[in-house]
Amino acid sequence: MTELCYYEILQIEKSADKSTIKKAYRKMAMQYHPDKNPGNSEAEENFKAVNEAYQVLSDDEKRAIYDRYGKDGLEGHGQGGGFSRGGFDDLGSIFEEMFGGSFGGGSRQRQRKTYNYNLDTETNINLDFNEAIFGVKKEIKFKYKTACNSCKGTGAKGGKLSTCGTCNGQGQVHMRQGFMTFAQTCPHCEGTGQSVSEKCPDCSGLGYHEKEESFTVDVPEGVNNGNRIRVSGKGNIAPDGSRGDLYILINVKEDKHFVRNDDDIYLEVPIFFTQIALGDTIKVPSLKGEIEVKIPAGAKDKQQFIFKGEGVKSVNGYGKGKFIVQIKIIYPESLNSEQKELLEKLQQSFGIESKPHEDMFSGIFDTVKGWFK
Template sequence: MASLDYYEILEVSRDASDDEIKKAFRKMALKYHPDRNQGDKEAEKKFKEVNEAYQCLGDREKRNIYDTYGKDGLNGASGGGFGGFEDFDLGDIFSSFFGDGFGGATGQRRQRNLDNYPLDVEIGLTVNFKDAVFGKEKELKYKIKKPCKACDGSGSKDGKKETCPTCGGRGQISQRRGFMSYIQTCPTCKGEGEIIKEKCIKCNGLGYEEENISFKFSIPKGVDNGLKIRIAEKGNLSKDGSYGDLYVNIRVKEDSKFVRNGDDVYMEVPIFVTQAILGETIKIETLRGKKDLELHVGTKDGEQFILENEGIENIRTKKLGRLIAQVSIKMPKKIDEKQEKLLKELQESFNVKNNEIIEESLFDKIKGWFK
């Protein structure tokens, strides 16, 4: 690593500001962090280089020495060089960038919920295609958590707790990985620093009990697959008497006739070859019942016809999308003698000769490409 320049490691210029250096370190530390690259020795090496570079360039005094004398000048700097890697908590450094809620054991303890469970609840709801288009009332059934009455949500039989033997009450432990040690949340007390001495018999130390919930929920018109709907105060119950929110994840079943694309709907319309030639008006089944589809003489296979305001109502703007009907021309698989005679007469009426291709000018052909 001696041959690498600290500025090159962080990919910044030598006149980079303190803020630019800090941003570069944040980006590269996230990229090469061992938790994201487990077993990757090269990433581990890069992570070490990034941290060494930031310990120098992130300190005004050390940076001035480095700019003047290089790495050799740092050997005599106060503090003994780079001995600060032990018990290095990356989460605490990120907290200085993003706030305490970003990560690390310290931030997690400060942001810990007063309850033993998250207040928000997520459930999945599968709906039929037509119900997603037009909306429908559904009954939602799920479970919520609420504080155990027997122990008042503490999880302890007598309400007492004792110091966690694993972390000694700190809520954190130090774990060594290769060349570094990391501060992590204690797995025994989950960062509390205390453990329950005797578990509550009713909730087995969980601190909560579950309740079955059921209520009517109106699916809005136009919901799409993957949409998440928030219903306020239908989640878990907190110790302070407030409720979290319920999030309903919508999954829409595929339909056998219609394919959705945003607010537009596509459908295939199979027609017989004579209907395409004659340009008939045919009845098609749309989302809102049967409608007339006017073909034109010589309708082509794969040609699309657009019906405005026959699509799906946008859940926000309430505007209707389009229905795109794509024609699929069906040919006869066999014909009898009478049909063969009639088809030959039809062919002759168009001056099409037997066993010859249809002559078409190059100009007409090119024009057809753009239709």
Template sequence: MVDIDYYEVLEISRDADNETVKKAFRRLALKYHPDRNQGDKEAEHKFKEINEAYQCLGNEEKREIYDRYGKAGLNGSSGGFGGFEDFDLGDIFSSFFGGGFQESRKPKSVDNYPLDVEISLRVDFKDAVFGVQKELKYKIKTPCKTCNGSGSKDGKKTTCPHCGGRGKISERRGFMNYIQTCPYCKGSGQIIKEKCEKCHGLGYDEEEISFKFDVPKGVDTGLKIRIADKGNLSKTGEYGDLYVNIIVKEDDKFIRNGDDVYVEIPVFITQAMLGECILIPTLRGEKELRLHVGTKDKEQFVLEKEGIENIRTKEMGRLILQVSIKMPKKLDEQQEKLLKELQDSFGIKSNCVIEENLFDKIKGWFK
């Protein structure tokens, strides 16, 4: 794939905030969408580039890596930075425009509420790496005992006048048609004549439940874990499932990309010149790292199997150390003297004396 600059593609500045990135993507994706540019190869290519750029810049973690290490940082990860090929167009559109119906695993319930429950769980960076036990506390719905879950006082229902009993309505937005669940009857096609006084027509009560859950090691933001039978209770006595959306908090030292972890290590200039042995932080404690003579700024050292254990394959990611050379800001007399001696030893003259042949060379430019 040709090297493209993601910021240029989305026509935004490098310090654009999240909202600007989103807006730019939305505007350009609509402009170059294949539906609007039938058979136009150039638009199709542009559309792919826009998507690729957004996949990176729309994700805080990936964007940070991209800013620091460029595309190479993203491509080299074992966690896999999916290109356009394995990326579903429907996904991104439905997440933006809220269109389409999600196919659920279980048949649609006859209750007034979905059986599955979704919650978010924030996990610290280290806990995500090593696993942790968490108490999950949330509310589930159970059928109202007074109306037996119907929500109706007399048990009677009539056809929803809003959707005519279809349970769905269509709405036109721009050049696309969106089908939505009817907000009046919530998709059932029927509404209650007289509401149950206990549940105010909702048909359910809420109950708080809690249990201990072992978060497996290797979880990452965006992972959804299903826990069977921990969802809402149906009228027929079945429980739905619980879906836990994992959100991993960022660490201020370690930056994660899939199973790989990046860390910047400050190295004083003389240590780099001498190729000294330095102490470095890893996920599992301190380690020694031997630099080599003349280690450069931004040079990377890769420690295999020092990253994060993959939640599925159990393979270990890498720890990538990036050198950041530190310079002294001030020198005392002694240090200045030593540095001048050092400079002399390399045959470099001080005090604004320009090397003769260098001067000749420059004069040569104007001939």
């Protein structure tokens, strides 16, 4: 197999400038990144090649040597074949630029892999309905992990890891399925290639100690069930002292009367049938205290009255939601004799209007009878 030169690997011209090289590298690293191609060994090889090419071509001195003498020229120039490990810290910062913080955590761990927990951690808080709507200061208590000093987070006695016997240090095992062979992350060492032969006595092999911390968090106005608040620098602590982020997952209790849908609040209001017949103006509770609702005579069951801007303030800062009053018409369950009399009188006073079905169907009875003669 003829080996591709670094320019071919990155698919650029020999005269390419630095920004072109960087752009080409980002594109290809993104394409072949192991996180995007789990278990794909070809992508992994390509990823390594792309990294190797970038490390040389992005360095003016190395690039000059490479251009003149080729790969051989770089031997003994502090490269010694260890390309793919040497520059990882530098690459790490590029990945953070590329993928943002969420990816940063993952890639950081992939590179070092001397501790086996995530730096980001999560905890829950329960909020009352109103606390979520108006915001609140809450004391939260949470647990985080901090690397065990005796084993430097490895979980192995004295920090001494040995080569994983399951994958012989490769970090991958191969599975056959029919005529296909798949590479899989080693289940024993989870891809690190290293394993613990003797557990660290200080942390029982966990690699970390658990600690508790509490602080007051400012929950912003308008948060809702399922929202997460990120508190940077309050996560788990790595052996090198770097600390991940804490995510606070929000649970909101329901209210007896108000129903929340995003930034809108619904309130069901029972209205007696006579109020519907006569029309009425009523006061109902709202987020601000109370709100006046004008029920026109003849309003329908489930009719909604919408008050814009009287809902919840958007946590993202896009104004406020609606406050929606929905009416529910209530009829009396029973009538006393006086009420019955009054209603009968009322009915009679309407004359034919009080029997709309008779008015509508007058004449039809005779027509229908005629069909069967």
